[in-house]
Amino acid sequence: MPATAKQWRVQERPINRSFRETDLRLVEEPLKPVGANEVMLRACYFAFDPAQKGWMENAANYVAPINVGDVMRSRGIGRVVQSNSSKLKVGDLVRGDLFMADYFTLPMDGPTPANVEKVDTTVPLLTNLSILSNTGIAAYFGLMDVGRPTAGDTVVISGAAGATGSLAGQIAKINGCRVIGIAGGAAKCAWIAELGFDHAIDYTTGDIAKRLRDVCPNGINVFFDNVGGGILDIALAQIAPRARVVLCGGISRYSSTVTTGPLNYFNLIYNHGRMEGFLTRDYLPQWPEAKRRLSTWIKEGRIKSREDVQEGFENLPRTFMRLFEGKNIGKQILRVSDPELA
Amino acid sequence: MPATAKQWRVQERPINRSFRETDLRLVEEPLKPVGANEVMLRACYFAFDPAQKGWMENAANYVAPINVGDVMRSRGIGRVVQSNSSKLKVGDLVRGDLFMADYFTLPMDGPTPANVEKVDTTVPLLTNLSILSNTGIAAYFGLMDVGRPTAGDTVVISGAAGATGSLAGQIAKINGCRVIGIAGGAAKCAWIAELGFDHAIDYTTGDIAKRLRDVCPNGINVFFDNVGGGILDIALAQIAPRARVVLCGGISRYSSTVTTGPLNYFNLIYNHGRMEGFLTRDYLPQWPEAKRRLSTWIKEGRIKSREDVQEGFENLPRTFMRLFEGKNIGKQILRVSDPELA
Numbered sequence: 156m157p158a159t160a161k162q163w164r165v166q167e168r169p170i171n172r173s174f175r176e177t178d179l180r181l182v183e184e185p186l187k188p189v190g191a192n193e194v195m196l197r198a199c200y201f202a203f204d205p206a207q208k209g210w211m212e213n214a215a216n217y218v219a220p221i222n223v224g225d226v227m228r229s230r231g232i233g234r235v236v237q238s239n240s241s242k243l244k245v246g247d248l249v250r251g252d253l254f255m256a257d258y259f260t261l262p263m264d265g266p267t268p269a270n271v272e273k274v275d276t277t278v279p280l281l282t283n284l285s286i287l288s289n290t291g292i293a294a295y296f297g298l299m300d301v302g303r304p305t306a307g308d309t310v311v312i313s314g315a316a317g318a319t320g321s322l323a324g325q326i327a328k329i330n331g332c333r334v335i336g337i338a339g340g341a342a343k344c345a346w347i348a349e350l351g352f353d354h355a356i357d358y359t360t361g362d363i364a365k366r367l368r369d370v371c372p373n374g375i376n377v378f379f380d381n382v383g384g385g386i387l388d389i390a391l392a393q394i395a396p397r398a399r400v401v402l403c404g405g406i407s408r409y410s411s412t413v414t415t416g417p418l419n420y421f422n423l424i425y426n427h428g429r430m431e432g433f434l435t436r437d438y439l440p441q442w443p444e445a446k447r448r449l450s451t452w453i454k455e456g457r458i459k460s461r462e463d464v465q466e467g468f469e470n471l472p473r474t475f476m477r478l479f480e481g482k483n484i485g486k487q488i489l490r491v492s493d494p495e496l497a
Numbered sequence: 498m499p500a501t502a503k504q505w506r507v508q509e510r511p512i513n514r515s516f517r518e519t520d521l522r523l524v525e526e527p528l529k530p531v532g533a534n535e536v537m538l539r540a541c542y543f544a545f546d547p548a549q550k551g552w553m554e555n556a557a558n559y560v561a562p563i564n565v566g567d568v569m570r571s572r573g574i575g576r577v578v579q580s581n582s583s584k585l586k587v588g589d590l591v592r593g594d595l596f597m598a599d600y601f602t603l604p605m606d607g608p609t610p611a612n613v614e615k616v617d618t619t620v621p622l623l624t625n626l627s628i629l630s631n632t633g634i635a636a637y638f639g640l641m642d643v644g645r646p647t648a649g650d651t652v653v654i655s656g657a658a659g660a661t662g663s664l665a666g667q668i669a670k671i672n673g674c675r676v677i678g679i680a681g682g683a684a685k686c687a688w689i690a691e692l693g694f695d696h697a698i699d700y701t702t703g704d705i706a707k708r709l710r711d712v713c714p715n716g717i718n719v720f721f722d723n724v725g726g727g728i729l730d731i732a733l734a735q736i737a738p739r740a741r742v743v744l745c746g747g748i749s750r751y752s753s754t755v756t757t758g759p760l761n762y763f764n765l766i767y768n769h770g771r772m773e774g775f776l777t778r779d780y781l782p783q784w785p786e787a788k789r790r791l792s793t794w795i796k797e798g799r800i801k802s803r804e805d806v807q808e809g810f811e812n813l814p815r816t817f818m819r820l821f822e823g824k825n826i827g828k829q830i831l832r833v834s835d836p837e838l839a
Contacts, residue, residue, distance in 0.1 A: 217767045388758070402766050416730070416758035424744050424774030425559045432766030 156195075156236060159183045162226045162256040163471050170212045171412045174479055176472040178211065179227060179255075189237045192264040196233035196249065198257050198468075199494040202284035203229065203475050203487040204318075208409050217434060227255040230288055232274060232494060240264075246497055248274045250283045257468050257491060278453045280494065285318050285460040285486040286449050292435040293403055294322035295445045298330075300438070301431050302377040302401045306331030309371050311390060314381030314406055315352065316343035318460065318486035323379045323403075324352050325458045332377070335370055337363065337386060339481050346484055350459060364389045374398065374426075383407045383417075391419035394428045402432035410479050461485030498537075498578060501525050504568045504598040505813050512554045513754045516821055518814040520553065521569060521597075531579045534606040538575035538591070540599050540810075541836040544626035545571065545817050545829040546660075550751045559776060569597040572630055574616060576836060582606075588839055590616045592625045599810050599833060620795045622836065627660050627802040627828040628791050634777040635745055636664035637787045640672075642780070643773050644719040644743045648673030651713050653732060656723030656748055657694065658685035660802065660828035665721045665745075666694050667800045674719070677712055679705065679728060681823050688826055692801060706731045716740065716768075725749045725759075733761035736770045744774035752821050803827030 166180040189195045207229065210218050221228065231253040235243050240263035243249065251271030253259065261269050274283045285291060297319070304310055310327040314320040315336025324334045328351050335354040336347040344355035354370045356363060367375075367389065374395030380387050383405030391400065400423075423430060438445070452458040463483040465474040468491040477483050508522040531537045552560050552570065563570065573595040577585050582605035585591065593613030595601065603611050616625045627633060639661070646652055652669040656662040657678025666676045670693050677696045678689040686697035696712045698705060709717075709731065716737030722729050725747030733742065742765075765772060780787070794800040805825040807816040810833040819825050 214767070383763075402762070404766075405763060408763065413760060415756075416760040416762050418755060418758040420744070420758050420762070420772070421725075421747060421750065421774070423772065424746075424776065425556070427773070427775045427779050429771060429773040430762070430765065431769070431771040432763070433769045434766065437769050 156186070157258065158186060160186050160256050160258040161468060162254070162259075164226050165211055165221055165223050168212050168223065169208055173410045174208050174211075174476060176476060179472045179475075181469070186258055187260065189239050189260055192240050193260050193262055194235050194240050194243050195237040195258060195260050196253065197236045198253060198255075198259070198491050199232045199234055199248070200281070200284060200464075201229040201231040201253070201255060201471065201474075201489045201491065202288065202290075203478055203489070204289065205404055205406050205409055205478050207475065208479075226259070228252055229255050230284060232280070232283060234492075234494060234496070243271075243273075248276075248494055250274050250288070255471060275450065278450055281462045281464075281486070281488060282453055282460055284488060285462060286322060286453055286458060287446055289435050290318040290486060291322055291449050292438065292442060292445055294319045294326060295449060296435065296438045296441070297401045297403045297433060298323045298326050298377070298379060301433050302327075302379060302399050304330045304332050304377050308332045308376035309335065309373065309395070310377040310379065311335045311337065311367065311371065311375045312379040312381070313337045313386045313390070314404070315347050315355070316484050317381055317406075319403060320379065320381050321347060321350060321485060322458060322460065325350055325452075327377070327379075328352075329452065329457060335367070337367075337382075343484055346461065358386065364392070367393055377401065379403060381406060387417050388419045391417055391422050391428075394422055394426050396426050398426055398428040400428060400430035402430060406479070462488045464488045464490050466490050498528070499600065500528060502528050502598050502600040503810060504596070504601070506568050507553055507563055507565050510554050510565065511550055515752045516550050516553075516818060518818060521814045521817075523811070528600060529602065531581050531602055534582050535602050535604055536577050536582050536585050537579040537600060537602050538595065539578045539838075540595060540597075540601070540833050541574045541576055541590070542623070542626060542806075543571040543573040543595070543597060543813065543816075543831045543833065544630060544632075545820055545831070546631065547746055547748050547751055547820050549817065550821075568601070571595055571597050572626060574622070574625060574836060576834075576838070585613075585615075590618075590836060592616050592630070597813060617792065620792055623804045623806075623828070623830060624795055624802055626830060627804060628664060628795055628800060629788055631777050632660040632828060633664055633791050634780065634784060634787055636661045636668060637791060638777065638780045638783070639743045639745045639775060640665045640668050640719070640721060643775050644669075644721060644741050646672045646674050646719050650674045650718035651677065651715065651737070652719040652721065653677045653679065653709065653713065653717045654721040654723070655679045655728045655732070656746065657689050657697070658826050659723055659748075661745060662721065662723050663689060663692060663827060664800060664802065667692055667794075669719070669721075670694075671794065671799060677709070679709075679724075685826055688803065700728065706734070709735055719743065721745060723748060729759050730761045733759055733764050733770075736764055736768050738768045740768055740770040742770060742772040744772060748821070804830045806830045806832050808832050 316338040378390040381404040384407035658680040720732040726749035
């Protein structure tokens with residue numbers, strides 16, 4: 156065990172502007188001894204989510220506040236290297252809400268401290284950070300409970316090659332829907348076609364509104380939005396009667412000062428449409444059931460995830476940035492140490 | 498019976514701009530003889546609704562198209578002056594979707610031609626054009642089915658002194674809610690206080706957001722929106738968890754070129770809020786039940802309406818304009834002839 160730990164601390168809040176690499180600052184500090192009911196973890200993988208920018212902004216206070224100077228948080232996988240808790244032993248590989256540090260200590264005396272639990276070893280390791288994590292929970296409840304798809308519905312997904320979008324589309328297919336994904340670039344579109352989406356629309360080429368009209372001649376029954384901005388407006392203009400617009404995220408909002416909302420929201424009146432948002436924590440009691448279903452679908456090969464794995468603790472802000480540059484296909488992951496090392 | 502009829506015909510569509518008096522043109526034409534299964538009516542009252550501007554724009558084609566040159570339509574009350582139908586006899590006083598003409602002929606062979614039916618004489622005559630008409634239906638289903646209030650909820654209503662808003666507030670009170678109305682000017686605020694609203698916020702004075710925070714310390718459970726624009730955004734910023742935003746109308750949109758949507762829609766995510774629109778026709782099979790309840794509440798004195806009655810067929814465009822100038826308190830009506838005359 157080293158004498159010091161490297162940590163990424165919040166240097167500045169990225170409010171009303173894009174995230175910059177310098178918003179996080181690398182700090183090295185002496186490792187404190189592990190106290191009673193505490194465990195020390197060595198970080199193996201971190202998983203990234205656009206919502207983390209919102210945490211740094213402290214937007215709407217919807218997660219525990221992260222202040223300037225705090226070590227940034229991230230979902231991740233770590234190996235227990237020291238344990239003063241009966242709940243985990245040295246060598247256990249765990250997933251949870253970790254800190255962006257190479258080594259760090261977690262208290263284990265709460266009911267679900269940092270949501271730390273042993274990884275599910277019956278599925279590919281990294282699906283613990285994608286399908287079986289917040290990402291999968293968001294796709295599952297966003298589609299199933301907010302979107303309420305029924306067989307035959309036309310479901311359109313923006314940010315469809317992202318971790319949540321790609322999964323929401325596959326769950327919509329399982330529900331018997333026609334699924335159209337909107338994504339940026341040929342590679343992303345090829346991948347979502349491979350996942351079984353009925354159509355992929357590359358928003359970087361041509362007229363999205365026209366192509367959407369072509370493939371949704373009866374309108375959109377469910378629009379699962381990860382993007383916001385102009386794409387949300389185009390979709391609102393094409394909703395079918397009694398459409399459901401699922402507000403899952405707004406990646407377009409994270410890169411700019413927001414100066415307009417959805418101009419076409421009035422179409423919700425003409426079509427008796429519903430636009431509804433959610434957070435994964437709204438479904439906390441139902442997570443085990445969702446994870447059980449998702450885990451079954453993984454094993455049956457009915458849902459797949461793809462990970463974009465970058466390397467090296469020092470590359471952490473750079474890796475986070477990829478989300479806002481549209482570089483990742485599937486879940487953005489950073490590998491910081493070998494999980495196989497004891 | 499005169500030899501000619503005066504009619505207000507659509508001269509121009511008021512798209513992306515305010516309604517102008519010259520958008521309607523007064524025309525006089527010979528009266529045609531009444532055909533088989535037709536009745537001729539003399540108009541007594543017309544009722545106005547901001548949505549009529551949308552009809553003239555042919556917005557979203559949500560009602561039968563009204564073309565330039567057509568006689569404009571309006572909800573109204575008329576007296577049957579000639580009848581070739583067994584359904585109505587000379588002298589009957591009826592309500593329905595009429596034409597903006599002093600005399601006009603309606604076919605009576607459809608199942609509900611122009612929704613024409615005898616007025617309900619057990620309630621004050623003009624409530625046939627307000628509470629027991631589209632206005633009341635909108636308030637009833639918008640609040641009850643879209644807003645889903647429960648006792649103890651805080652319900653905020655914009656355009657609260659309008660015909661629909663004032664009724665929605667009274668229905669919310671019957672449901673056991675705390676009701677806050679937003680309206681323009683002391684007279685309107687005094688009137689909604691008189692109707693039993695718990696608070697009235699005059700948007701023409703001071704900081705609406707602050708005053709709304711003061712009277713809704715736990716946030717807004719149901720926001721019933723008749724206005725759109727900046728007021729919708731202020732309300733979205735203050736929704737409570739699981740709030741319902743009822744999109745009933747958008748009077749602010751009718752007076753301007755719309756260049757922005759609700760900036761704070763993202764708050765629907767943080768609070769699992771729902772924003773939903775509707776049209777009264779979505780509830781057609783349930784209208785009789787709604788009218789029965791509304792009629793009972795009128796007779797019990799639990800809901801009241803107020804009418805702003807202008808005079809004279811020639812003043813029709815001027816009277817319609819009052820809606821967009823915020824001049825009316827309660828339902829905007831035009832009296833064009835004496836209903837007591839046989």
